Amino acid sequence: MARKLFGTDGIRGRANAGKLDAATAMKVGQAAGKLFLRGAHKHRVVIGKDTRLSGYMMENALTAGFTSVGMDVILTGPLPTPAVALLTREMRADIGVMISASHNKFADNGIKLFGPDGYKLSDADEEAIEAEMARDQELAQGDHIGRARRIDDARGRYIHAVKQSVPDDIRLDGLKIVVDCAHGAAYNVAPTAIWELGAEVIAMGVSPNGTNINDGVGSTDLAAIKARVVAEGAHIGIALDGDADRLIVIDEKGREVDGDQIMALIGTAMAQSGQLRGGGVVATVMSNLGLERHLAAQGLDLVRTKVGDRYVLEEMRRGGYNVGGEQSGHMILTDHATTGDGTIAALQVLCALVRAGKPASEVLHLFDRVPQLLRNVRYEAGDPLEIASVRQAIADGAADLGSGGRLVIRKSGTEPLIRVMAEGDDEALVTRVVDDICRAVEAAI
Known part of the structure; x- marks a missing residue:
C-alpha cells in the first residue's frame, strides 16, 4: 500500500485544512495507539510539540485519539524533536509523537512518530497506521480509557542529556556565542545548555508567540544571525530550525557553514580519535561533491541515500555508522541520539573550536564546495x-x-x-x- 498521508518526515501540511485537521490527528492517535497496544503492560505515549499556534489543537486531538483506545498520554509541552525521541525511550513509552512542521512557517504543522526505541517509525509502520485509519476503531471501555498528564521536568531532562555529549575536560568559558532558536521548540533548552557549559550566550529567536516560528530567524533564514554575529563580535553563531533537529553554523566573519562542512568536521575529528565507526559518513544525494572528495582524501567513504534524515539513519543502522546527516543541517550522531539533534551537533562543533584554539573561520571550512x-x-x-x-x-x-x-x-x-x-x-x-x-x-x- 502506498502512503498517502506520510511523506519523508511524517505527516505535514496546512494546519486545520486538507489532510491535517483535528479529525485526522485524532484518527492518527487512534490508529497508532491501536497498533502499539502490544503486551500486557500499561501503555503510554509521549507527546511533544513546537511553538505553533495550531499545536494546541493538534495536541488535544492526538490526546483524544490515544486515550480513546486505552493509551495513557504524557505531555511535555514545547520541546525539540530529539528530546521527544529521548523521553520516549527513557520513559518506557510505546510510542512518541512530535507535533511540528520543522522549518516550515507557522501555518503548517506536522506529526512525527517514534517507536519505543526512540527511532522514527519505518515506512512499513507508517503504512500500517494509514491502513488502520481507514478502519472503524474499537474504542476502550469506560474504565480502560487512557489518562493524560503533563510533566514539568522534560526540559531539564533534555538539557542534562545533551550536556552528557560533551567530554568532562571541555568548557566553553571565553566563547561568545549567538544562539538562534527560530522562535521554536528549543527557545529555552538550547541557550540554557550552552550557557551552563560556560559560554556567554546571546540568544535570539527565543520569543515565540504562536505565529513567528521560522519567521526571519532560524537555520533557513540566516540574514539576521549573520548580522548579529558580526555586530556582537561573537566567536560563532548557532542557528536551529523550528523543531531543533537541524543546525547551520555561522563563523565569526558572518559566513555560513552548512551540514556538509559540519559532517566533514565531526567525521574527520572522530576518525582521528578512533571513534568513527563504519569507515565513513552517511549523507544524501544532495551533499556536495566537495565533501565526498574531502573524505576520500582522508581514506573515508561517503555513503549516499535518498533525501530524508530517516533514510540516512536507516543506512547508518544497517552499516554500523555513527555519523551522518544532510547538507540542510540534520546531524545524526548515534553515539548520543536516535535522531537528528541540532543542539548536540552544535556542542560537538563547539568542542572542536575549543580544542583547536583557532577562529571558527579556520576550523569549520574544511573543503571547497564544487559549484x-x-x-x-x-x-x-x-x-x-x-x-x-x-x-x-x-x-x-x-x-x-x-x-x-x-x-x-x-x-x-x-x-x-x-x-x-x-x-x-x-x-x-x-x-x-x-x-x-x-x-x-x-x-x-
Whole structure:
C-alpha cells in the first residue's frame, strides 16, 4: 500500500485544512495507539510539540485519539524533536509523537512518530497506521480509557542529556556565542545548555508567540544571525530550525557553514580519535561533491541515500555508522541520539573550536564546495516529472554534465515542489543545466 498521508518526515501540511485537521490527528492517535497496544503492560505515549499556534489543537486531538483506545498520554509541552525521541525511550513509552512542521512557517504543522526505541517509525509502520485509519476503531471501555498528564521536568531532562555529549575536560568559558532558536521548540533548552557549559550566550529567536516560528530567524533564514554575529563580535553563531533537529553554523566573519562542512568536521575529528565507526559518513544525494572528495582524501567513504534524515539513519543502522546527516543541517550522531539533534551537533562543533584554539573561520571550512545549484519549481497537481518534454530536458542535462558532474531531480516529500539540483566543476554549465530543466518543468505545468 502506498502512503498517502506520510511523506519523508511524517505527516505535514496546512494546519486545520486538507489532510491535517483535528479529525485526522485524532484518527492518527487512534490508529497508532491501536497498533502499539502490544503486551500486557500499561501503555503510554509521549507527546511533544513546537511553538505553533495550531499545536494546541493538534495536541488535544492526538490526546483524544490515544486515550480513546486505552493509551495513557504524557505531555511535555514545547520541546525539540530529539528530546521527544529521548523521553520516549527513557520513559518506557510505546510510542512518541512530535507535533511540528520543522522549518516550515507557522501555518503548517506536522506529526512525527517514534517507536519505543526512540527511532522514527519505518515506512512499513507508517503504512500500517494509514491502513488502520481507514478502519472503524474499537474504542476502550469506560474504565480502560487512557489518562493524560503533563510533566514539568522534560526540559531539564533534555538539557542534562545533551550536556552528557560533551567530554568532562571541555568548557566553553571565553566563547561568545549567538544562539538562534527560530522562535521554536528549543527557545529555552538550547541557550540554557550552552550557557551552563560556560559560554556567554546571546540568544535570539527565543520569543515565540504562536505565529513567528521560522519567521526571519532560524537555520533557513540566516540574514539576521549573520548580522548579529558580526555586530556582537561573537566567536560563532548557532542557528536551529523550528523543531531543533537541524543546525547551520555561522563563523565569526558572518559566513555560513552548512551540514556538509559540519559532517566533514565531526567525521574527520572522530576518525582521528578512533571513534568513527563504519569507515565513513552517511549523507544524501544532495551533499556536495566537495565533501565526498574531502573524505576520500582522508581514506573515508561517503555513503549516499535518498533525501530524508530517516533514510540516512536507516543506512547508518544497517552499516554500523555513527555519523551522518544532510547538507540542510540534520546531524545524526548515534553515539548520543536516535535522531537528528541540532543542539548536540552544535556542542560537538563547539568542542572542536575549543580544542583547536583557532577562529571558527579556520576550523569549520574544511573543503571547497564544487559549484552546486538548487532551484525549486512549485506545481499544483499531477506529476511533471512524467511529462516527455521534462524527461528529455533531464536527459540532456545529465549528458551535458557528464561523469564529472551530478544531477538530482526529485519531488519534495513535504511540499508541492520539484527540486532541481546540479553540480560540477564548470559553474556556468551547472547554471545552464538547472535553468533549462526548470524552464521545461514550468512550461509543462
